[in-house]
Amino acid sequence: MITASIISGLSMGSMYALLALGFHITFIVSRTVNFAQGSAMMVGAVLGYTFSITLGLPWLVAAFLTLATCAVYGLVIERFLVRPFHSRGSEAWLMATVAGGLLMDNIVMFTFGKEPRRFTLEAVDHRLELFGTGVDLMQLIIPAVVAAIVLVLVLTRRYTRLGKVLDATVQNPTAARMMGIHVNRVVAISFAVSTVFAGIAGLLIAPLVSVHSEMGMLFGLKAFAVAILGGIASANGVVLAGLLFGLAEALIIVNLGSTLAQILTFSLVIVALAIRPNGLFGSKTLVKV
Amino acid sequence: MRFKNSFKQWAMPLATAGLLTLGGLAKAEDNLKIGLVAALSGQSAKSGEAITRGLTIAIDEINADGGILGRQVELLRRDDESNPNKGLLAARELVQKEEVAVLFGGLDTPVSLAIVPLANRMKFPFMGVWAAGTPITKNGAEENYVFRVSAVDELVDEALVQYGIDKYGMEKPGMILINNPWGESNEKGFRKALESRNMKWAGIERVESNDTDMVPQLSRLKDSGADSLLMVANVAPSAQVVKSLDRMGWDVPIISHWGPAGGRFTELAGENGDKVHFIQTFTFVENQKGKGADVMAALKKRYPEIQDLADVTPAVGIANAYDAMHLTALAIENAGSTDGPAIRQGYYDVSRYQGLIKTYSNPFSPDQHDAIGPDDYVFTHFVDGRIVPLKQ
Numbered sequence: 001m002i003t004a005s006i007i008s009g010l011s012m013g014s015m016y017a018l019l020a021l022g023f024h025i026t027f028i029v030s031r032t033v034n035f036a037q038g039s040a041m042m043v044g045a046v047l048g049y050t051f052s053i054t055l056g057l058p059w060l061v062a063a064f065l066t067l068a069t070c071a072v073y074g075l076v077i078e079r080f081l082v083r084p085f086h087s088r089g090s091e092a093w094l095m096a097t098v099a100g101g102l103l104m105d106n107i108v109m110f111t112f113g114k115e116p117r118r119f120t121l122e123a124v125d126h127r128l129e130l131f132g133t134g135v136d137l138m139q140l141i142i143p144a145v146v147a148a149i150v151l152v153l154v155l156t157r158r159y160t161r162l163g164k165v166l167d168a169t170v171q172n173p174t175a176a177r178m179m180g181i182h183v184n185r186v187v188a189i190s191f192a193v194s195t196v197f198a199g200i201a202g203l204l205i206a207p208l209v210s211v212h213s214e215m216g217m218l219f220g221l222k223a224f225a226v227a228i229l230g231g232i233a234s235a236n237g238v239v240l241a242g243l244l245f246g247l248a249e250a251l252i253i254v255n256l257g258s259t260l261a262q263i264l265t266f267s268l269v270i271v272a273l274a275i276r277p278n279g280l281f282g283s284k285t286l287v288k289v
Numbered sequence: 290m291r292f293k294n295s296f297k298q299w300a301m302p303l304a305t306a307g308l309l310t311l312g313g314l315a316k317a318e319d320n321l322k323i324g325l326v327a328a329l330s331g332q333s334a335k336s337g338e339a340i341t342r343g344l345t346i347a348i349d350e351i352n353a354d355g356g357i358l359g360r361q362v363e364l365l366r367r368d369d370e371s372n373p374n375k376g377l378l379a380a381r382e383l384v385q386k387e388e389v390a391v392l393f394g395g396l397d398t399p400v401s402l403a404i405v406p407l408a409n410r411m412k413f414p415f416m417g418v419w420a421a422g423t424p425i426t427k428n429g430a431e432e433n434y435v436f437r438v439s440a441v442d443e444l445v446d447e448a449l450v451q452y453g454i455d456k457y458g459m460e461k462p463g464m465i466l467i468n469n470p471w472g473e474s475n476e477k478g479f480r481k482a483l484e485s486r487n488m489k490w491a492g493i494e495r496v497e498s499n500d501t502d503m504v505p506q507l508s509r510l511k512d513s514g515a516d517s518l519l520m521v522a523n524v525a526p527s528a529q530v531v532k533s534l535d536r537m538g539w540d541v542p543i544i545s546h547w548g549p550a551g552g553r554f555t556e557l558a559g560e561n562g563d564k565v566h567f568i569q570t571f572t573f574v575e576n577q578k579g580k581g582a583d584v585m586a587a588l589k590k591r592y593p594e595i596q597d598l599a600d601v602t603p604a605v606g607i608a609n610a611y612d613a614m615h616l617t618a619l620a621i622e623n624a625g626s627t628d629g630p631a632i633r634q635g636y637y638d639v640s641r642y643q644g645l646i647k648t649y650s651n652p653f654s655p656d657q658h659d660a661i662g663p664d665d666y667v668f669t670h671f672v673d674g675r676i677v678p679l680k681q
Contacts, residue, residue, distance in 0.1 A: 001508045004536075008502050114330035116525055118556045127536055134504075134536045209501045210525055210557050214331070218499060254505040258497050259468050 004133040005254040006247065011139040011208075013246020014146035017239045018201045019223030020230065021153070022194030024238045028170045029190040032082050032093050033232075034074070036101030038220015040195040043104060044070050044202025045211045046112050049119045059121065067199050073104075074195030078188045101220070109213035116210035124207060142204045149200065150239055166190070225269050231279025241280055245269075320363040321356065321627065323348070323617070324383035326376050326404065327395025327419075329368035332498075332525040336396040336551040339606025340418055341366060344393065346587045346607075347614035357621045365389060369400045371523075376400035377407065384413050390627035391416055391617050393610065396523075396551050398422030398442075398471035408434045412629040414636070416617055418609040421445060421546070422474040426658040434629065436636055436653060438613035438646075438660045439605075440547065442471075445568055446478030446519075448666050449544050450486070452566070453517050457542045463491040463515030465506060465530055467498065467522040467548070475521040475546060491515035496526045503533040511539055520545040520565070524552035531558040531565065542566070550603040555671045562671055566679060569669045570661055571608035571646045573598050575678050580645050584611060599674040609661075612644035616652065616660065 019041060023033045034040070047069055051062035081096040126137040157163035168176040169186045177183050202216070209215065222245065230241030248268060252261045272280060325344060329337040341364075348362045356362055365387055369376030376397070383389045384407075391414045394401045401420040408415035409430040417425055417437035426437045453459035464479055466472035476493060483490055491513040494506035507530070510518065520530060520543050527549045534541065545567040555562045573581055588607070589595050601607060619642060620635035621627065636653040643649075652660035668679045 001505060001512075004504050004508070008504070012501070109330060114334040115553055116332050116557060117553070118528075118559070120559075127538070134538045136536055205501075210332075210528070212332070250502075250505075253502075254508075257495055257506065258500050258503075259495050261497075 001133075001254055002251075003131045004135065005250040007130065007133070007135050007139050009247035009250030010243060011142045011246070012249065013243040014143040015201050015205055015219065015242075016223050016226045016245055017242025018146050018149065018197050018204075019219060020227040020238045020242050021150070021235065022197040023224060023227040024232055024235055025190045025197075026187075026194050027227075027232045029166065030082070030086065030187045032086055033097070033224070033227075034077055034082070034191060034194055035094065035097040035220070035224070036077055036081075036104060037194065037198050037223060038216035038218070039101035039104045040070055040073055040198035040216070041202040041205075041219055042108065042213060042216030043073060043195075044199030045119065045206040045215060046108055046202075046213070047199075048203045048206055049117055049211045050112070052121075053117075053119065059123070063203060066203060067196050070195045070199030071192040074192040075188055077195070078191035082191070083184070083187070101216075105213050105216070112213060114213075116212040116215075119206035119211050121207050136208060138204070138207050145200070145204060149197070150235075153235065162189075222265075225266065229269050229272055229279055234279070237279055244280075319360055321358065321360040321621070322363050322365055322383075322387055322389040323614070324380075324387065324389035324392040325364060325366045325395070326369050326379045326383065326392065326400070327366070328371045328397060328400075329366065331371050332523055333371055333396045333551045335553065336419060336603060336606050337366075337368070339601075339603050340393070340395060340610040342588060342592065342601075343418070343607035343610030344614050346584060346591060347611045347618075349587065349591065351614070351618050357618050358625070358627075362618075369395060369397065371397045371400065373397075373399045373403035377403045380404045380407055380415075384411060388627075390414075390621060391632060393418055393613065394420055394425075396420055396606070398425065398474060399469050401425045402470055405430075405435050412633075414617075414620075414629060414632045416613050418613045419551075419606055420471075422471055423478065424474065432630075432633075433655075433658060434633055436613075436658045436660070438616065438652075439609050440568065440570055440661060440666065441659050442474045442546075443478040443481065444663045445546055445666070446475055447482045448568060448663050449519055449546065450479065450482040450488075452668055453519065453542070453544045454486075456566070457517050457544075459517045459542070459544075461489055461491050461514055462517045462519045462544075463510030463513065464493045464519045465503070465510065465522070466493065466495055466520075467526055468495040469498075472521055479519055496522055496530070498523065498526055500526060500529060503530050504537055507533055507537060507539065511537070511541075515541065517542040517544060521548060523548045524554050525557060527565065528554055528557035528559075528562065531561050535559065535561055547603075547605060549671070550605060550669075550676060555674050564670070566668055566670050568666050569603075569605045569676060569678075570665055570667070571604050572667060572669060572676055572678050573601050573604045574675065575667070576645070580643070584608075584645055602674065602676050604676060608645045612642075612646050612649070612660075615644060616642055616649065 022037050026034050047066040051057045051065050081100045082093040085093040124137050128135050173183050226242045226245050227238050230237035249261050249265050252264050327337040327340050352361050367379035394417045396419040398420040405428050415435045419439050421440045421442045423442045426435050492510050543565045545565050547567050549567050619639045620632050623635035623638040624631035641650050669676045
């Protein structure tokens, strides 16, 4: 049972980490977060279902179209729900992104339908025996895919021009602008990347759960808690926090039942933040005056 | 002069429009309103759809016969989203603003339980057509305004335990129950049914509606020696139980309440969904002649998307609602008015009605607010998306 819980915990933790990385990216670039991140995950799952199951497109084509649409969703969020407020120094982007997520949830409910649907991918719909316990192949694929994405992100930031542009914008947007970097474009790209991450998370989790318009809400909430827990400005912190959160959740469920899982995991988050207010791996922000 | 001519030009059309509007409003106000608060969205949306269809077909028949008390019947629906607070708000709005004569309830026991005190306090009849929680009708009120044409948990639990013993030689079941008032209601019923037979249970595990993995709970039951599972959960968690059992490779009999019937269970659970045996009060498969055939024909005519029996799943929602609406019509006719206390007495005065599920003979009395009993239950499972009776 413990083995199954660890596998399940790492799998779900990877999901939370991927969603939380979306919060991280937009925060470091623009000091804003996209509270429609959970909704973007749902959009990824719903579009994946629509393209591959309803329309019968080949999986790779369906995935490409899904992630492209998620990217556009991120661009729309940034352009219409974040930039108009953030550029004027207003914090109203916070409520705007929450409202945008709720709006999208309801649009999907009326268009996709009100019932949960099952997303079956035959290629990965297998059960394996690992260390004497039965696991879904997807539970092993999820952490592997997330690890690959994190690696790509690290390498991109370290070795590509885009990564240098991103870092410049993070360090000093004004200076970056003066050096000819189109800061607004970089911010927009960060939102697109964050919703693509959410879309990937939706595609990964959909075969394990059912696809419906409300599936993203709780995931989004947990991912934000993970981002804060890890220290939202630290990519490593966010990923580690996601894995820890997932493992804690799984171990609580196996020992105490799922009824107490939400109460105890969020209580642990509060305790952790009380001890480390900047997150487990975050640091105080230095402001030069 | 110009103004006078303009006024004359528009006066007649405006007056006509005004009269027509008033006429329409008057006609709408003449209608006898019936309210429904049910899950019209989410994992149990199919249950709301089924109840709506049953009520609508019954209302069509009643209206064709001249309506109730000479008034045409109109159905007003509100989505409770399986949320007790939303259900309660919707009930208030239908009763206080729309002044429905009778309010019908949906699938979710927690929602119905939230509405029960309101019904008894405000003295309006509340008719349950799916939610089976025992305390819905057995609510201890001195003047009980809650009636039901549906299964009752404590009776269902008896039937499920007996079925497990007869079919599988069950000796030490494990209970896997949804963590809400419906699960609690059935835990009491299961305990009572097992204790009366001097049987022990392997364990009682709870699941949440949005749990993605139930392997921990099921593993604990397996380790405790469970030889079968008594399951009470809605569609999504029931499907996750089956998927988790697949993951564990544990082939164990699952004897279930009717939660799987409320949505797309076979799609969500996969091919092993047909292993779940669950209780129903009615199947069209067994009733393809007589009234069953008539109602099926009416459904196909009203809803062209209904082509065969798979499209009238879940039948229990349709049948319960259909019979409940006809019984309600008889009650209101007996009452002679839409006054709540009078309708309540009207229910008690219903002597006989030949319904879809059965022939009702004095279905309601001050001590009996449930019109359906254990003799009306049938065990079923899914076959190719259709709910099919099992041979017992």
